[in-house]
Amino acid sequence: NAGVMQNPRHLVRRRGQEARLRCSPMKGHSHVYWYRQLPEEGLKFMVYLQKENIIDESGMPKERFSAEFPKEGPSILRIQQVVRGDSAAYFCASSPGQGSNTEAFFGQGTRLTVV
Amino acid sequence: GEDVEQSLFLSVREGDSSVINCTYTDSSSTYLYWYKQEPGAGLQLLTYIFSNMDMKQDQRLTVLLNKKDKHLSLRIADTQTGDSAIYFCAESGNAGNNRKLIWGLGTSLAVNP
Numbered sequence: 001n002a003g004v005m006q007n008p009r010h011l012v013r014r015r016g017q018e019a020r021l022r023c024s025p026m027k028g029h030s031h032v033y034w035y036r037q038l039p040e041e042g043l044k045f046m047v048y049l050q051k052e053n054i055i056d057e058s059g060m061p062k063e064r065f066s067a068e069f070p071k072e073g074p075s076i077l078r079i080q081q082v083v084r085g086d087s088a089a090y091f092c093a094s095s096p097g098q099g100s101n102t103e104a105f106f107g108q109g110t111r112l113t114v115v
Numbered sequence: 116g117e118d119v120e121q122s123l124f125l126s127v128r129e130g131d132s133s134v135i136n137c138t139y140t141d142s143s144s145t146y147l148y149w150y151k152q153e154p155g156a157g158l159q160l161l162t163y164i165f166s167n168m169d170m171k172q173d174q175r176l177t178v179l180l181n182k183k184d185k186h187l188s189l190r191i192a193d194t195q196t197g198d199s200a201i202y203f204c205a206e207s208g209n210a211g212n213n214r215k216l217i218w219g220l221g222t223s224l225a226v227n228p
Contacts, residue, residue: 108157
């Protein structure tokens with residue numbers, strides 16, 4: 001059973017370009033969480049999704065950021081018109097459906113560098 | 116508000132015990148977690164404790180929870196150089212079905228031979 005897969009591991013974008021980060025949850029997991037780790041800071045929750053639904057996006061910046069978790073395929077975190085301040089490590093985690101145990105499994109992260 | 120605090124650095128000698136401390140503010144947190152992050156890697160769940168417990172032991176790891184003081188600690192016995200990493204404390208908050216975690220900034224553990 002493969003773990004949570006994130007790709008790419010490293011992504012370099014010029015200011016103004018779009019960044020698309022992908023997350024394939026563990027097999028059988030229908031809940032996905034995205035976190036951002038800014039340099040010298042801890043992780044901050046961004047968004048929580050279930051298949052085809054955004055459950056909690058209270059940590060998402062109001063503009064330029066969007067997330068989806070379609071019925072088929074990976075979850076995508078999309079950042080439009082990237083700026084230098086978007087440079088960070090973006091982690092995805094997945095867990096089984098509600099009512100299950102406490103653990104969310106993390107991917108290895110995508111390190112976004114905006115130049 | 117919700118906040119998790121940890122000291123930023125800890126240095127120990129190989130073979131000694133390491134104790135990493137954490138304080139949190141949300142008394143309704145159901146679960147408290149310790150994660151390990153090695154350089155350039157993802158986050159690995161080390162252990163967690165349910166809020167109605169005060170101690171949990173798992174091989175070299177011992178977690179102590181003082182709910183009254185909202186203090187959590189992670190003790191690593193016989194620390195090895197492979198334990199060098201950043202250790203994050205996280206709380207679940209009053210999450211219900213939402214696994215939104217609130218994280219500390221991480222404690223960087225350096226193990227010296």
